[in-house]
Amino acid sequence: MDKDKFPFTLAAGCLGAGAGILTALGNPSNMGLCLACFIRDTVGALGLHGAAATSYIRPEVCGIVLGSFLLALYRGEFRPKGGSAPLTRFVLGFWAMIGCLMFLGCPLRMVLRLAGGDLNAVAGLAGFALGIAAGVFFLNRGYSLQRAYKANFLEGSWLSLVQVGLLVLLFLHPAFIRFSTDGPGSLHAPVVASLALGLAAGAAAQRGRLCFVGGIRDWLLFKDGRLLKAFCAIFLGALLSNLFLGAFTGKIFFHLGFEGQPIAHNDALWNALGLGLAGFACLLLGGCPLRQLVLAGEGAADSAAAVLGLAVGAACAHNFGLAASAAGPTLNGKAAVLIGLAITFAIACFNTYGKDRSL
Amino acid sequence: MKKIDARGLSCPEPVLLLRRALQKGEDEYVILVDNGAAKENCLRFGEYQGYKVEIEAGGDDFCLHLKKKA
Numbered sequence: 001m002d003k004d005k006f007p008f009t010l011a012a013g014c015l016g017a018g019a020g021i022l023t024a025l026g027n028p029s030n031m032g033l034c035l036a037c038f039i040r041d042t043v044g045a046l047g048l049h050g051a052a053a054t055s056y057i058r059p060e061v062c063g064i065v066l067g068s069f070l071l072a073l074y075r076g077e078f079r080p081k082g083g084s085a086p087l088t089r090f091v092l093g094f095w096a097m098i099g100c101l102m103f104l105g106c107p108l109r110m111v112l113r114l115a116g117g118d119l120n121a122v123a124g125l126a127g128f129a130l131g132i133a134a135g136v137f138f139l140n141r142g143y144s145l146q147r148a149y150k151a152n153f154l155e156g157s158w159l160s161l162v163q164v165g166l167l168v169l170l171f172l173h174p175a176f177i178r179f180s181t182d183g184p185g186s187l188h189a190p191v192v193a194s195l196a197l198g199l200a201a202g203a204a205a206q207r208g209r210l211c212f213v214g215g216i217r218d219w220l221l222f223k224d225g226r227l228l229k230a231f232c233a234i235f236l237g238a239l240l241s242n243l244f245l246g247a248f249t250g251k252i253f254f255h256l257g258f259e260g261q262p263i264a265h266n267d268a269l270w271n272a273l274g275l276g277l278a279g280f281a282c283l284l285l286g287g288c289p290l291r292q293l294v295l296a297g298e299g300a301a302d303s304a305a306a307v308l309g310l311a312v313g314a315a316c317a318h319n320f321g322l323a324a325s326a327a328g329p330t331l332n333g334k335a336a337v338l339i340g341l342a343i344t345f346a347i348a349c350f351n352t353y354g355k356d357r358s359l
Numbered sequence: 360m361k362k363i364d365a366r367g368l369s370c371p372e373p374v375l376l377l378r379r380a381l382q383k384g385e386d387e388y389v390i391l392v393d394n395g396a397a398k399e400n401c402l403r404f405g406e407y408q409g410y411k412v413e414i415e416a417g418g419d420d421f422c423l424h425l426k427k428k429a
Contacts, residue, residue: 081393224403224404226403286371287370300369
């Protein structure tokens, strides 16, 4: 099998190290790559939310989608398809983002936060695993969003085409595109470095089917640890690069503890519930935000619908005061996470017990 | 021989359908999938469960033949 020739675990380790290097080049701390934060920043740059500190078109996201798109085309794996409950996927994407912004990071940033010594992410990891376990309960009982069907090339390419448009807007920076002048949105690595890592990450994730939800899910379902190993490799790669960069530059890239962690709060319950919601919703989607971007690049219009849900979720999270901050979660955010858990649970029940199961 | 049509289903559903079918303990199965991830996952799972797996590509789909190893 040719798949055996691809050193997937090594590539995942390099991806973790690359994320560490992007923080040294200017990205926010423990945020070399974060799909939730970066989609949120891009949405802000387009003026869809009003948080001035989190607005920038993140080339990493464009690179991930396009890296997957180009490699899938090259390997003959670009398969445009759609029609598997696109609006349910949109709604799940929406709530996954609300959960991520309660925790302040996607599952990938959870790993990067752990690698930066942020022990608050341990609560996030526990919640994430429980959310996935909840979804696995439904999968084992027949949960399905039904089949997708073949679509034409254009239908499968929309999210990739949007990324090309976003890159044009990034380079031209017309007056209607907002870039933060302070806060996390103002911190970014050079465009070329960000785009290069994004492209490499998208290609590697397409080739190896990298998915954080899949890592825990496959182990729970099949005792298959392939993706879990990649999960650990990213952690190790990021940890080593943080320690090395710290020694090399004299700046702090690793700080063990709960207090004073960058772009994080230390409310363990809400960190756990936030990523619990994200894990549950993403399990029902079939993959984490990174995997949704990669699948959309491969031509899955349904995953593109999930990404649009993530984007609208990010806009609402800031417009309605749902996103947490270093000061902690907001009351609105807590209510939203609980509503999200209830809606996600209802979606899981409906698509497990309330459907025609004669596939 | 049992035939499973998992085309259009996203992971991990094809593998779950295969797992459910394999619990019946037949010697031969055919599973149809339409994407690389499902193909690789079903291949790995089939081999792990003690089946010899042959893959036949036809158009946009993959047909996996599973035979119980003696």
